[in-house]
Amino acid sequence: MDAETKGVPPASNHDGALLSAALRAVRRLRGMSSRDTADAMHMPLRTYQRFESGETRPNLDHIHRFARATRSDPHALVMAVAIGAPELAVHTADNHLVTILTVGLQTYNRTQGDKIADLDVRAIVSAVTAMFDQLADATAAQNEARAWIRTGQDALAKARPKPGR
Incomplete structure (x- = not known):
């Protein structure tokens, strides 16, 4: 957890x-x-x-x-x-x-209406899977960027002269 x-x-x-x-x-x-x-x-x-x-x-x-x-x-x-x-x-x-997904679905329903019933299940699964894969990739990239920043901050802290008189 x-x-x-x-x-x-x-x-x-x-x-x-x-x-x-x-x-x-x-x-x-x-x-x-x-x-x-x-x-x-x-x-x-x-x-x-x-x-x-x-x-x-x-x-x-x-x-x-x-x-x-x-x-x-x-x-x-x-x-x-x-x-x-x-x-x-x-x-x-x-x-x-989930609110963003719900708003997107609401918009899609409003613009597509009855045409939604004609969608092939494979097309829906493909589109949803692609969207979540893209979000997973974005999360991974964000985590890599955060790790890079942390590593850089640590390196800067180590290189900084110690305070003293």
């Missing part, structure tokens, strides 16, 4: 448990208490606690209010439940990947 997903407990396949794990992980990522989050969502603390604990049925209005309060991706919270991976909500809290 990487540092960003630390604190995401293994969740059961129950929708409420999956959503609960995602909500708790995002709230903790943001350094917010339950009280802070409830206040930011304009709801009583006990109502928020029932929502976060999964005691209530998943509620889209609450999910969107939570996302606004935590500056996270509401569509990733829903998708985290759909794919059984609460950590997705943490991974996409800042870049809003």
Whole structure:
């Protein structure tokens, strides 16, 4: 488990448990208490606690209010439940990947309409696979650049004269 997903407990396949794990992980990522989050969502603390604990049925209005309060991706919270991976909500809290995908799909639906039904499954799989491969390549390149910068910073620090009188 990487540092960003630390604190995401293994969740059961129950929708409420999956959503609960995602909500708790995002709230903790943001350094917010339950009280802070409830206040930011304009709801009583006990109502928020029932929502976060999964005691209530998943509620889209609450999910969107939570996302606004935590500056996270509401569509990733829903998708985290759909794919059984609460950590997705943490991974996409800042870049809003799932919201971007959702906006793209909304635009595609609006522009293509009925033509979507005529798409060959192979074309869809190919396009989606290519997109995710491209994103994986971008991540790898970004990680290489960060490693290069860290190595360079270390070298600069080693070469710098020691302070003294």
